[in-house]
Amino acid sequence: MIHLTVNGDPHSAEPGPAESLLSMLRNRLGLAGSKDACEQGECGSCSVILDGELVCSCLVLAADTDGSEIRTVEGIADGDDLSRVQEALLAEGGVQCGFCTPGFVVAATHLLDTNPDPSDDDVREALAGNICRCTGYGGIMRALTALREDS
Amino acid sequence: MRMIIPRSLDEAVEAAAAHPEATILAGGTDLMVSANLHGLRPEAVIGVRRVPELAEWEGRFIGAGVTYARMERGPIAALAQAARTVGSPQIRNAGTLGGNLGTASPAGDALPILAALDADIVLRAAGGERSVRWDDFIVGPKKNSREPGELIIGARLPDDIPDRQAFAKIGFRNAMVIAVASCCLFRAEDGATTVALGSVGPTPMRPRAAEAMISAERSPTPAALAEFQRLVSEEVSPITDHRSTEAYRRTAAGVLARRLLERVLG
Numbered sequence: 001m002i003h004l005t006v007n008g009d010p011h012s013a014e015p016g017p018a019e020s021l022l023s024m025l026r027n028r029l030g031l032a033g034s035k036d037a038c039e040q041g042e043c044g045s046c047s048v049i050l051d052g053e054l055v056c057s058c059l060v061l062a063a064d065t066d067g068s069e070i071r072t073v074e075g076i077a078d079g080d081d082l083s084r085v086q087e088a089l090l091a092e093g094g095v096q097c098g099f100c101t102p103g104f105v106v107a108a109t110h111l112l113d114t115n116p117d118p119s120d121d122d123v124r125e126a127l128a129g130n131i132c133r134c135t136g137y138g139g140i141m142r143a144l145t146a147l148r149e150d151s
Numbered sequence: 152m153r154m155i156i157p158r159s160l161d162e163a164v165e166a167a168a169a170h171p172e173a174t175i176l177a178g179g180t181d182l183m184v185s186a187n188l189h190g191l192r193p194e195a196v197i198g199v200r201r202v203p204e205l206a207e208w209e210g211r212f213i214g215a216g217v218t219y220a221r222m223e224r225g226p227i228a229a230l231a232q233a234a235r236t237v238g239s240p241q242i243r244n245a246g247t248l249g250g251n252l253g254t255a256s257p258a259g260d261a262l263p264i265l266a267a268l269d270a271d272i273v274l275r276a277a278g279g280e281r282s283v284r285w286d287d288f289i290v291g292p293k294k295n296s297r298e299p300g301e302l303i304i305g306a307r308l309p310d311d312i313p314d315r316q317a318f319a320k321i322g323f324r325n326a327m328v329i330a331v332a333s334c335c336l337f338r339a340e341d342g343a344t345t346v347a348l349g350s351v352g353p354t355p356m357r358p359r360a361a362e363a364m365i366s367a368e369r370s371p372t373p374a375a376l377a378e379f380q381r382l383v384s385e386e387v388s389p390i391t392d393h394r395s396t397e398a399y400r401r402t403a404a405g406v407l408a409r410r411l412l413e414r415v416l417g
Contacts, residue, residue, distance in 0.1 A: 018192050
């Protein structure tokens with residue numbers, strides 16, 4: 001049995017052999033916001049913040065997270081109030097099918113938390129690990145640019 | 152699956168001694184792909200991600216737990232350039248130098264830097280520590296000479312590292328690619344030049360004849376540069392696989408080495 005903190009709440013789980021953090025979040029803790037796509041760290045849909053670092057939860061061994069602190073996309077909105085990143089993505093058409101959106105929200109939130117005034121290159125670099133097949137990144141870039149100008 | 156999470160280097164060495172067959176897990180970026188896609192189910196895992204001593208970088212000693220994200224911001228330009236080509240921010244936050252050495256892939260992005268600098272790999276077991284030069288450590292594709300019960304604790308670089316240094320790699324696109332060919336080059340003030348290449352042989356390799364030839368040229372002429380490129384291409388031993396062909400890699404190796412030399416000569 002492992003014990004970890006997810007979005008500020010204590011959780012316990014018994015992960016299976018070689019089970020990923022992504023699988024544990026989705027299938028044992030009922031947190032299905034992180035999406036399960038490539039399972040090899042290429043798409044970014046499962047991005048979470050693990051002990052302060054942005055990582056792909058599909059590449060983290062669940063059993064290795066005992067005592068860790070994790071923030072998932074479920075921990076970003078404030079109840080029914082969307083975060084400013086989520087609002088901006090909606091306003092700028094940065095959301096289409098939405099499958100990649102949780103990963104983008106987590107990565108973008110982490111970027112703005114650690115670098116409130118990123119350059120265009122900083123934004124592109126920070127989102128380089130997240131793949132979107134629908135919006136084509138234009139809306140996503142506009143959303144983050146708007147947030148930067150706000151700040 | 153038995154999971155052991157040591158919180159100090161001593162605990163990690165004890166765990167490795169007690170479970171010599173255990174899989175050592177650092178950032179997980181290689182191991183979890185094998186688990187997710189290829190059904191790898193290790194009996195025992197020692198997770199070293201949170202061993203603080205392994206994350207230390209002191210002078211010329213880089214701990215095995217140092218991540219690519221830190222190498223990217225570190226003081227060794229060629230290593231920083233190599234680290235920046237690795238995966239994505241998510242991967243660079245997780246993947247470590249020790250993991251790169253443990254996996255010993257011919258395409259390991261940090262490995263040509265260690266090879267070009269003749270770095271020593273430092274291993275520790277319950278009985279003590281030993282240092283192994285890079286080419287005695289990486290002995291084949293995904294094969295290294297770590298013994299059961301040993302931990303890779305880091306890499307030791309030489310004190311004198313030339314300022315003229317560069318790394319480049321060829322892949323299908325800019326991000327998230329495994330190298331088709333990679334190259335690292337250091338050139339000292341007196342002309343002494345070391346070159347190492349990745350993904351063009353079973354292990355990182357040094358084109359010794361090309362190094363000797365160009366090291367003797369204080370101000371390389373266009374003819375000398377062309378000969379250097381030719382020798383590098385001749386000395387590599389690439390294969391054809393799903394990422395590229397033998398012929399392309401042979402050409403690419405020479406072109407990469409020559410371009411890096413031109414870059415450091417300014």
